[in-house]
Amino acid sequence: MASTGSETKRWRVRASGPLRGQVRVPGDKSIGHRALLFGALAEGTSTVRGLSGGLDNAATAEAMRQMGARIEFSGEPATGVTAKIAGVGLDGLKMPSGVLDCGNSGTTMRMLAGVLVAQKFGTRLIGDASLTRRPMRRIVDPLRARGGHIAGVKGAKEGEHYPPLSVAPLLPDEKLTGIEYQSPIASAQVKSALLLSGLWADGPTAVAEPTLSRDHTERMMLALGVPLQTMGPMVVLDPEEWDRRWDGFEWDVPGDISGAAFIMAAGLLVPGSEIVIDNVGTNPTRTGILDALRAMRAPIFITPRGDAAGMEPIAQVVVRHAPYSPTRLGGELVTRMIDEVPIFAAICTRAGGASEIRDAEELRVKESDRLSITANMLRDAGVDCVELRDGMTIHGGTGALRATRVTSHGDHRIAMTAAVLGLASEGETIVQDVGCVDTSFPGFADLLRSLGADIVEETA
Ligand SMILES: O=C(O)C1=C[C@@H](OP(=O)(O)O)[C@@H](O)[C@H](O)C1
Numbered sequence: 001m002a003s004t005g006s007e008t009k010r011w012r013v014r015a016s017g018p019l020r021g022q023v024r025v026p027g028d029k030s031i032g033h034r035a036l037l038f039g040a041l042a043e044g045t046s047t048v049r050g051l052s053g054g055l056d057n058a059a060t061a062e063a064m065r066q067m068g069a070r071i072e073f074s075g076e077p078a079t080g081v082t083a084k085i086a087g088v089g090l091d092g093l094k095m096p097s098g099v100l101d102c103g104n105s106g107t108t109m110r111m112l113a114g115v116l117v118a119q120k121f122g123t124r125l126i127g128d129a130s131l132t133r134r135p136m137r138r139i140v141d142p143l144r145a146r147g148g149h150i151a152g153v154k155g156a157k158e159g160e161h162y163p164p165l166s167v168a169p170l171l172p173d174e175k176l177t178g179i180e181y182q183s184p185i186a187s188a189q190v191k192s193a194l195l196l197s198g199l200w201a202d203g204p205t206a207v208a209e210p211t212l213s214r215d216h217t218e219r220m221m222l223a224l225g226v227p228l229q230t231m232g233p234m235v236v237l238d239p240e241e242w243d244r245r246w247d248g249f250e251w252d253v254p255g256d257i258s259g260a261a262f263i264m265a266a267g268l269l270v271p272g273s274e275i276v277i278d279n280v281g282t283n284p285t286r287t288g289i290l291d292a293l294r295a296m297r298a299p300i301f302i303t304p305r306g307d308a309a310g311m312e313p314i315a316q317v318v319v320r321h322a323p324y325s326p327t328r329l330g331g332e333l334v335t336r337m338i339d340e341v342p343i344f345a346a347i348c349t350r351a352g353g354a355s356e357i358r359d360a361e362e363l364r365v366k367e368s369d370r371l372s373i374t375a376n377m378l379r380d381a382g383v384d385c386v387e388l389r390d391g392m393t394i395h396g397g398t399g400a401l402r403a404t405r406v407t408s409h410g411d412h413r414i415a416m417t418a419a420v421l422g423l424a425s426e427g428e429t430i431v432q433d434v435g436c437v438d439t440s441f442p443g444f445a446d447l448l449r450s451l452g453a454d455i456v457e458e459t460a
């Protein structure tokens with residue numbers, strides 16, 4: 001997997017262009033986590049190809065290794081990493097000898113919590129400084145409601161649970177119960193934690209969410225024969241007549257649409273550009289960015305290219321620089337492009353008029369407060385941008401963007417947004433603390449450079 005992200009790396013970015021070429025982006029982070037997890041819980045050996053090599057997926061793999069799964073990686077991030085996984089089966093996890101370190105990855109911590117509350121051994125989940133500030137009550141409450149013994153620590157917000165999370169063992173005669181849970185937020189991490197815990201529960205797991213969040217867990221469970229029914233934003237897992245096992249599998253991970261969004265944005269923002277991105281995952285629960293861009297009449301062309309492992313649709317995406325219109329983004333479209341909102345805001349700076357982003361308050365509890373940091377970044381670049389409680393307004397136009405000096409705040413999406421904005425700004429943009437980009441998109445700067453971007457990585 002990728003080398004550890006050094007906090008001292010920075011990028012120098014200059015107005016570049018045109019950006020041209022045909023590329024692939026790293027494998028989808030969300031699908032990667034789940035493929036590693038399901039491989040570790042399989043009976044037999046699995047092969048997962050096309051992983052990103054990112055540090056977030058590595059944290060999930062390492063946690064499963066510590067509980068007995070054998071996972072070997074080969075290959076390079078630039079061409080896709082392959083994992084060979086010897087699974088331990090649903091009843092084969094063993095107590096880890098130390099804490100499980102989720103690094104920067106909220107997905108790792110929240111999904112693992114679902115697995116761990118069902119075990120007869122205790123565990124402790126820790127994370128880095130950014131993850132330690134993220135709210136965990138959203139999983140603690142429902143996992144407790146079905147009998148899990150899990151708690152975080154107190155922190156900034158009264159009644160909230162923050163990492164580290166402590167999970168006490170189920171007693172010999174205890175089992176998780178069935179649950180019907182109406183989630184107050186559309187969150188695939190919450191839904192997945194509950195569905196995973198449901199694999200060991202004595203009764204059905206029903207989860208409903210306000211709008212359908214990414215459904216990779218459901219797709220994989222169905223492919224593995226887990227008895228699951230989905231009805232729009234509602235899913236039910238009923239393990240009653242099920243033999244509680246699956247065999248090893250061979251899966252290919254599609255390219256990450258969340259990573260591809262930065263490359264699309266670079267193509268839209270830099271004059272004269274035309275970029276072809278192959279093998280992009282286009283699961284409809286993830287394509288909010290494509291739908292929003294189409295609504296803005298942005299020059300983006302999507303050609304379906306079948307399915308990865310029969311589960312996840314993939315497509316070729318072509319993007320060109322040309323004028324596009326402003327938009328209003330909100331509701332379920334935000335759920336379907338949640339991690340792309342910062343780069344989408346950067347795209348809006350070049351739309352001809354005022355765009356508005358609403359219903360995006362979840363961005364405040366990601367790796368950083370992405371609403372406030374993105375709005376500040378745009379203002380520093382000379383854009384008329386007003387931060388709102390749940391979003392921002394952005395007055396787009398053709399006036400020159402000013403180069404800025406930005407820190408990532410340890411947030412990969414902020415670092416990549418700043419770099420792409422820098423490609424379309426006058427002067428030299430400096431992005432500090434870019435080691436975090438290795439969590440999801442190892443080789444990001446190299447890939448941009450291969451398209452003609454002027455981006456230099458140096459150790460600060
Ligand atoms: O389940 C997943 O893989 C993810 C779900 C999303 O988080 P939420 O579930 O908190 O919305 C997303 O922001 C994150 O990057 C990955």
Ligand SMILES: C=C(OP(=O)(O)O)C(=O)O
Pocket residue numbers: 056104105106107108339366367413440
């Ligand atoms: C929010 C993100 O990930 P996670 O929740 O796994 O830390 C992200 O990748 O943008």
